[in-house]
């Protein structure tokens with residue numbers, strides 16, 4: 336199973352999660368240069384942005400890199416639902432001296448309909464490409480495979496894992512309920528099984544023939560060792576990297592993330608229109624308040640709701656209130672550290688070796 340790492344060309348079983356809006360070429364380069372797999376989240380950018388980010392990353396590292404796109408079903412605009420949502424947010428906009436936007440836009444295109452992004456990926460040929468929120472069609476998969484790319488998909492259930500394997504993915508990223516950021520569920524219409532990382536990763540290792548990368552709540556070498564002992568070939572860490580100086584996280588986000596035992600997370604759909612794990616903040620409190628209202632107001636489809644979420648964050652931030660940001664974080668947030676990415680990777684590798692020595696000592700005693 337370490338064949339996946341050999342195919343990619345890395346030694347450390349550590350993947351930095353692609354994080355749209357937070358990961359940067361500087362972060363990914365530092366991680367890849369340190370011997371792990373650095374990644375760019377391209378889900379919130381267009382083809383030109385992707386080309387520029389990949390070129391910047393390639394100029395900063397000759398090591399393997401990973402890029403990620405969003406494969407959600409295109410949103411269904413619904414003027415009535417959108418205006419009800421904006422009306423529900425209006426009093427909060429008002430507190431910060433602002434009006435909600437008159438209408439909402441689809442701020443990102445899904446990879447399922449973005450031919451320009453497909454062309455950009457084929458042209459720049461990154462060695463590892465992953466998909467979040469679903470799987471592209473067979474033609475897109477074939478076009479990317481023809482570049483020689485190793486393909487991976489985030490999955491949150493055994494059924495999604497099997498679908499990813501059937502579609503020809505080279506590996507799956509088992510994203511547990513603990514994970515920070517958007518949940519990669521394929522179909523929002525089906526009940527979410529909410530499987531934790533341990534249960535999901537282990538079940539996928541047993542059920543699939545392709546390698547499994549574990550993600551969700553993994554913050555240190557002991558967590559990576561735990562993932563490997565479940566049979567995962569690597570661990571993908573997001574929250575652990577957010578406070579690295581190389582990310583584009585705002586200072587308010589960093590401060591909230593590094594608040595130690597006080598940091599709490601919750602799953603919310605109110606910020607973007609899809610479930611995502613976020614630090615408990617003003618927006619998640621508002622989301623709970625709206626969810627308790629009768630009749631219940633539900634956010635528009637992703638990413639239309641995100642247009643409103645970003646506007647509210649901007650209005651509040653302009654008045655000095657930073658608690659309406661998309662402060663994504665996983666359940667392991669109390670363990671977050673702020674280290675330069677190269678030092679974080681070296682620390683994770685050291686901790687992983689120490690965990691290995693503990694396991695070996697235990698086996699000798701047993």
Ligand SMILES: Cc1cc2nc3c(=O)[nH]c(=O)nc-3n(C[C@H](O)[C@H](O)[C@H](O)COP(=O)(O)O)c2cc1C
Pocket residue numbers: 352353354355357376377378403466467489510513514515516517550551552553571572573574575577663664665666667
């Ligand atoms: C700030 C942030 C942004 C994220 N953005 C993406 C993304 O663009 N694409 C993706 O596949 N996963 C994204 N994720 C989810 C990660 O791939 C991964 O599942 C998650 O970070 C693992 O949980 P952890 O944060 O507890 O380590 C994001 C996670 C965070 C924390």
